[in-house]
Amino acid sequence: MxxxxxxxxxxxxxxxxxxxxxxxxxxxxxxxxxxxxxxxxxxxxxxxxxxxxxxxxxxxxxxxxxxxxxxxxxxxxxxxxxxxxxxxxxxxxRPVGHVRDLRSEFLVKLALLTRRGAPLDGLVAAQRTVIAPLEPALARRRAEATGFPAILAAWRHETARAALNFLNGL
The missing domain is CATH 1.10.10.10 (Winged helix-like DNA-binding domain superfamily/Winged helix DNA-binding domain)
Known part of the structure; x- marks a missing residue:
């Protein structure tokens, strides 16, 4: 179901x-x-x-x-x-599907799992597998973009990198 x-x-x-x-x-x-x-x-x-x-x-x-x-x-x-x-x-x-959802849904899940005394490593590993492939794709987009799309691509790339650093630190 x-x-x-x-x-x-x-x-x-x-x-x-x-x-x-x-x-x-x-x-x-x-x-x-x-x-x-x-x-x-x-x-x-x-x-x-x-x-x-x-x-x-x-x-x-x-x-x-x-x-x-x-x-x-x-x-x-x-x-x-x-x-x-x-x-x-x-x-x-279930990991979240977008980097932008790490601040909301993913952090809430970590808080709720912690309240239960449940391990976090399964969710963190699953989340890393979702975010990791995005970083190189966003780096390519950033390198190819110009104008405002370059600014947006830089923001998305840096956010994905920060998310991976966060996940790796957990």
């Missing part, structure tokens, strides 16, 4: 709930600007709750129980379904 088509905030919410059953408010605290995951990729509280609704409708999350709120209504404790857990495992192992 192909992986579900989810946005980055939806993947983050699904992965956090797969890590341990939680209510939306707890997930929102982790994805707040000063939260464990939010320092890498901030997901505002309304987006967390929208993601919970979509993931539940898709059968990737279920309400596993309720918990009394301190000052308010009962909170629904969410849990990943077996399909949700399988999707998370596949997503966390």
């Amino acid at each position: 192909p992986p579900p088509s989810l946005s980055l905030p939806e993947w983050i919410v699904l992965t956090l709930v797969d890590e341990a059953p939680a209510h939306g408010f707890a997930v929102a605290a982790l994805t707040a600007e000063d939260g464990d995951v939010g320092r890498v990729w901030h997901v505002p509280r309304p987006i967390v709750y929208r993601a919970v609704d979509r993931l539940t409708a898709a059968g990737l999350l279920v309400v596993a129980g309720t918990q009394a709120g301190r000052r308010g209504p009962q909170r629904s404790i969410l849990s990943a379904t077996p399909e949700g857990a399988a999707a998370v495992a596949e997503w966390l192992a």
Whole structure:
């Protein structure tokens, strides 16, 4: 079965709930600007709750129980379904397709894997195999380009080189 088509905030919410059953408010605290995951990729509280609704409708999350709120209504404790857990495992192992996604999706994956105590080397190696062939191709484009395309090619080439240095340093 192909992986579900989810946005980055939806993947983050699904992965956090797969890590341990939680209510939306707890997930929102982790994805707040000063939260464990939010320092890498901030997901505002309304987006967390929208993601919970979509993931539940898709059968990737279920309400596993309720918990009394301190000052308010009962909170629904969410849990990943077996399909949700399988999707998370596949997503966390999949490298990103573009250098530009290293700053967002790849770093979030590293943060989420680290939270789980999972090894990073498999994802890092897979990511290196995606980025490594790009660097020489971008170097050729840079050498052949003129005008603004040369500037753009230089930016892309240097970014790919920096990404490879980063991956090699991990």
